[in-house]
Amino acid sequence: MNKNFTPKIIYFMCNWCGTGGAESASAHxxxxxxxxxxxxxxxxxxxxxxxxxxxxxDGADGVIISGCHPGDCHYEDGNFRERKRVATIKSIIExxxxxxxxxxxxxxxxxxxxxxxDTTTEFNDYIKKIGPNPLKERSDT
Amino acid sequence: xSKLLKINKGVDEGTKALLEYLLEKDKVEGxxxxxxxNANQGICYSLITKPEELKDAVPLIPxxxxxxxxxxxxxxxxxxxxxxxxxxxxxxxLRAFIELVKRNQGSLKNYLFISHTCPGVYPLETNVNGSxxxxxxxxxxxTKNTELIQDTRPACKSCIHFIPDxxxxxxSLIGEADLDNNCNIFLSTNKGEEFAAGIEGEIxxxxxxxKEINLxxxxxEEERKKLFEETNIETKGIEGLIEYFGKCIGCxxxxxxxxxxxxxxxxxxxxxxxxxxxWSESDLxxxxxxxxxxxxxxxxxxxxxxxxxxxIGCGMCTDVCPVNIPISTIFSKVGESxxxxxxxxxxxxxxxxxxxxxxxxxEFTEIGEQ
Ligand code: SF4
Ligand code: SF4
Ligand code: FES
Numbered sequence: 223m224n225k226n227f228t229p230k231i232i233y234f235m236c237n238w239c240g241t242g243g244a245e246s247a248s249a250h251x252x253x254x255x256x257x258x259x260x261x262x263x264x265x266x267x268x269x270x271x272x273x274x275x276x277x278x279x280d281g282a283d284g285v286i287i288s289g290c291h292p293g294d295c296h297y298e299d300g301n302f303r304e305r306k307r308v309a310t311i312k313s314i315i316e317x318x319x320x321x322x323x324x325x326x327x328x329x330x331x332x333x334x335x336x337x338x339x340d341t342t343t344e345f346n347d348y349i350k351k352i353g354p355n356p357l358k359e360r361s362d363t
Numbered sequence: 364x365s366k367l368l369k370i371n372k373g374v375d376e377g378t379k380a381l382l383e384y385l386l387e388k389d390k391v392e393g394x395x396x397x398x399x400x401n402a403n404q405g406i407c408y409s410l411i412t413k414p415e416e417l418k419d420a421v422p423l424i425p426x427x428x429x430x431x432x433x434x435x436x437x438x439x440x441x442x443x444x445x446x447x448x449x450x451x452x453x454x455x456x457l458r459a460f461i462e463l464v465k466r467n468q469g470s471l472k473n474y475l476f477i478s479h480t481c482p483g484v485y486p487l488e489t490n491v492n493g494s495x496x497x498x499x500x501x502x503x504x505x506t507k508n509t510e511l512i513q514d515t516r517p518a519c520k521s522c523i524h525f526i527p528d529x530x531x532x533x534x535s536l537i538g539e540a541d542l543d544n545n546c547n548i549f550l551s552t553n554k555g556e557e558f559a560a561g562i563e564g565e566i567x568x569x570x571x572x573x574k575e576i577n578l579x580x581x582x583x584e585e586e587r588k589k590l591f592e593e594t595n596i597e598t599k600g601i602e603g604l605i606e607y608f609g610k611c612i613g614c615x616x617x618x619x620x621x622x623x624x625x626x627x628x629x630x631x632x633x634x635x636x637x638x639x640x641x642w643s644e645s646d647l648x649x650x651x652x653x654x655x656x657x658x659x660x661x662x663x664x665x666x667x668x669x670x671x672x673x674x675i676g677c678g679m680c681t682d683v684c685p686v687n688i689p690i691s692t693i694f695s696k697v698g699e700s701x702x703x704x705x706x707x708x709x710x711x712x713x714x715x716x717x718x719x720x721x722x723x724x725x726e727f728t729e730i731g732e733q
Contacts, residue, residue, distance in 0.1 A: 271665070271668035271669070272630055272665045272668065272669075275661060275664050275665055275668060276661065279658065279660065279661040279664075280642070280645075280646070281645075281646075281649060292724050292731075293724065299722040302722035302723065302724065302726075303719075303722050305726075305727050305730050305731055306718065306719065306722060306726070306727060307668075307719075308730055309704060309705075309727045309730055310668060310671075310672065310701060310704075310705075311668060312730070313700050313701045313704040314664070314667050314668060314671060314697055314700075314701060316700070317597055317696065317697045317700035317701070318596060318597060318600070318603070318604060318697065319596065319597040319598055319599055319600040319603060320600055320601065320604075327730050327731045328731060329731055356600070356601045357601060357660070358649060358650075359649065359650060360601070360605070360650065361650040361651060361652035361653060361654060362605055362609060362654050363604075363605065363654060363657070363658075363659060363660040363661070
């Protein structure tokens with residue numbers, strides 16, 4: 223593991239449970255790694271595959287997408303939609319010999335501040351372990 | 364067993380006789396088939412309503428100027444056909460159309476599908492450099508003998524879905540030793556039987572599956588494996604992506620001809636995708652140089668994300684690429700994995716929904732578990 227490597231992590235969270243989890247964390251004064259950059263989307267289901275890919279092209283080392291638990295999505299099946307998109311991207315990336323594990327999809331509920339912090343920390347450690355996204359320094363893409 | 368219609372003519376003439384019959388007896392309002400124009404300089408699809416216009420029709424010429432599925436979709440995008448139209452299409456063109464219909468980009472209503480067991484097509488350049496005409500006789504010889512035709516499109520040589528599942532009428536080509544004198548036509552649906560009823564010929568029964576078809580299936584599968592292994596993109600990671608797509612000049616020809624890429628305005632041609640100076644700046648800080656036009660790998664990954672689930676492997680994309688990137692091989696290979704992950708066969712069954720349209724709690728539960 224490169225000690226000097228601070229990953230750039232994009233955390234897409236839905237406006238409801240995902241964001242609620244982060245708010246609960248702050249209410250309890252829990253800290254998450256500051257290199258995790260939260261982006262709020264209305265529902266995970268509104269996040270297109272192209273935007274996830276763009277995050278990687280534009281230099282993210284890892285992407286987490288977190289929405290409501292199964293059955294709790296405020297738009298019924300947005301989280302399931304996104305889960306399917308994530309499955310597509312993973313399968314494409316894998317068949318091209320790239321690392322599919324730079325994308326995580328997780329459920330974090332409104333009150334689950336601790337779970338939010340644990341998820342970010344776990345992911346951050348994981349990305350530190352696997353190292354930087356090899357695309358981000360390439361000038362020929 | 365399927366109904367078999369035997370016409371005492373070569374396959375070309377037999378197919379034309381069928382089209383003439385359909386038009387002359389007013390069974391259909393028109394036919395869509397390939398036709399030569401400008402004294403054989405051009406070959407294009409045409410919608411023909413007058414029987415005499417069929418004289419320049421070349422329904423079986425091994426050439427695909429467009430994926431016809433895209434054309435059939437444009438014709439019925441706003442409303443279904445009011446009267447029957449017979450179309451001669453290759454299996455991958457039918458599959459493309461089925462995919463488009465599932466996405467509400469057209470309607471099957473009143474189309475009569477005539478297809479054939481498909482030996483493949485030659486690349487577009489053969490009609491530019493004049494070699495197409497010279498290749499035709501070897502094409503038919505190899506087809507009679509159930510041989511792979513090495514100079515057809517790579518996508519064709521390695522195509523394992525060369526039997527048209529959705530056709531009403533199937534002209535048998537592969538392994539037909541007597542195709543210069545005899546045209547064997549399977550009437551595989553009731554609709555096909557009804558339309559062909561009354562035409563001059565012998566009616567019998569036969570199985571479409573034959574030992575020739577199985578032999579060809581094996582040859583194609585072998586070729587497919589070989590092609591995928593040669594490209595070998597999955598072992599190369601980022602280097603592989605750049606090795607293949609680094610040459611791309613960004614013309615977007617591949618998405619324009621792809622039947623599955625049906626959006627009128629592609630995201631990659633749209634305003635939100637324009638590079639803004641501030642983005643380049645942050646890219647430059649990190650990279651020290653920026654390829655222009657930028658976003659090449661992004662474009663190809665994006666296209667894969669959008670269409671790999673439905674890629675029917677027609678090979679149009681590779682054929683139009685000015686810098687010879689084996690796009691269809693890569694898209695077919697990635698497509699195969701994605702389709703397997705979703706247990707989906709594009710273009711086979713119009714009733715089978717595209718996976719992106721139904722979302723169930725119990726699927727892909729491994730994603731999201733900790
Ligand atoms: S046709 Fe070839 S050069 Fe043009 S965008 Fe597609 S891959 Fe790039
Ligand atoms: S990606 Fe290429 S091979 Fe696949 S459907 Fe589109 S044009 Fe045909
Ligand atoms: S609203 Fe939270 S995932 Fe849909």
